[in-house]
Amino acid sequence: MGWLIVAIILLFLLLLDYKWGKKVSKAAVQKKAGVARQSDITLFTTGETLFDDYFAQLEQAKHHIHILFYIVRNDEIGQRFFSLLEQKVNEGVEVRLLVDWVGSFGLPASLRQKSGQFAFANRPALPFFFYKLNERNHRKITVIDGKIGYLGGFNIGKEYIGQDPKFGHWRDYHLKIMGEGVHDLQRQFQEDWTKATGQSFGNSERYFPPLQKGAMKHRFLSTDGKYLEEEFIQLIKRAKQEIIIGTPYFIPSKKIMNALLEAIKRGVQLTIIVPMQADHSFVKEASYPYFRQLLRAGARIYQFYNGFYHTKVIVIDDDICDIGTANFDRRSLFINYEMNCYIYDKPFIQHVKQTIARDIDTSTLLTAEYFRKQTWFQRLKEATATMIAPLL
Structure with missing residues (x-):
């Protein structure tokens, strides 16, 4: 029984360290307004x-x-x-x-x-x-x-x-x-x-x-675990016809998820490309609750099978392309130091879209049927991944 008490105390101290440390760290972060270049x-x-x-x-x-x-x-x-x-x-x-x-x-x-x-x-x-x-x-x-x-x-x-x-x-x-x-x-x-x-x-x-x-007109965006969420939301809100997201990890915040669902409701086609295989435990399963919702709403989700897909790209219509270091997950949104590049050059954006189309050619379409066939072990792993998603 003594070891259990020690484990509980240790877990409490780790959570306190994380919560308090995050509060102090983020209070010191200043927003960096990127300049048009x-x-x-x-x-x-x-x-x-x-x-x-x-x-x-x-x-x-x-x-x-x-x-x-x-x-x-x-x-x-x-x-x-x-x-x-x-x-x-x-x-x-x-x-x-x-x-x-x-x-x-x-x-x-x-x-x-x-x-x-x-x-x-x-x-x-x-x-x-x-x-x-x-x-x-x-x-x-x-x-x-x-x-x-x-x-x-x-x-x-x-x-x-x-x-x-x-x-x-x-x-x-x-x-x-x-x-x-x-x-x-x-x-x-x-x-x-x-x-x-x-x-x-x-x-x-x-x-x-x-x-x-x-x-090419562009703008760099540097974030230190803060402000990236609102930047991504602004991108999503600008979309009129199409949003394309390529990422190795899809674990969005609640606000970003709501923005994506609202975009679909207003007629925007959402396409997501993720890897078939995972390079870290639980990251794939952590995305499944979001994929279920998005599939029901009408999104297209592809799993890249020709090796490992590590791209970090967002394309909004023919107007904006974001390429950089940030993944589409909570670690990049709220913890990591990242740097992205928003590019506004239409020929470059078309080149990126053509490149993404070739990625989709070596991907398979994810369907709701995949989730209906999950085993109890897969569902248990997904539940565990959901609990630890902020740190994945």
Whole structure:
């Protein structure tokens, strides 16, 4: 009986830590109003094509390389990545590498030392250790010489180039940005670097060089576990004909779910693409209560079976395309640090929609029949997933 009392007390303390820590943390978050920019933007959808371009640009860096990833693996591609950073350090290029403490936990010091200046983002500490353990920097930003930027869903690891047999082909969306928008990526990296290290590299022209406007109008949106919900709701409310959502995890808030149902009622076609297989326990089952409601309302839900689907994309009619680091789940909405890019260029949006159409070609349509055939074990797993959904 004594162990049960201890377990109850421990659970109470963890809940208190989480609730109080979240309240204190979110009270300090300020809304970041993104500025309208114009840049040239390229979309990558496979790790092979992205990293061919990415490593080539790192090779050509002359002054500085600033990188933030959620996950960096100690595998073949990770070692290639660190070897390249070490080469650039030896050439006299400033290299700053920031990785999330939880996402890249266990990264050996022998690799970290090759990257010039290295730091962990969001290292958990007292007070509110349990909450801070969950508050992760999920942004994936690279800035090269203040002129070239990258943002999206890919991290550094073999699974992201399709070399993990568990997942096979890895489908993701990542942007390359050239133009005035790179300044916003640089500023966000600087903010995260200063928070992690207490050091700032300043605002000189070396880091913020004059940049030309590109062809595509866009706006960056950075969130620190707050304000993303209202941004997504505003997107949904703007839709007149169509909403497309691609995400590895579909666990919306109640307000977002209501906004989606209201959009369907006013005649908007909602299409959702999610992976057939899951990369984490319970995340798939946590989406099922929402899928049942949306299917009854008339939504189309597809499960991508050609490998693993990790994209983070929202398309509203032919007007707005959102690509970035945020998943369509409560962790991204209310806990993680994220960065998204709203793109308003119609030809680019059409390109994205054509890419999504090809994703749907290798997906299967989810139907209500699937849920009617669930076993009692599947229903139990779904009930468990629903209880822990905020932390998935």
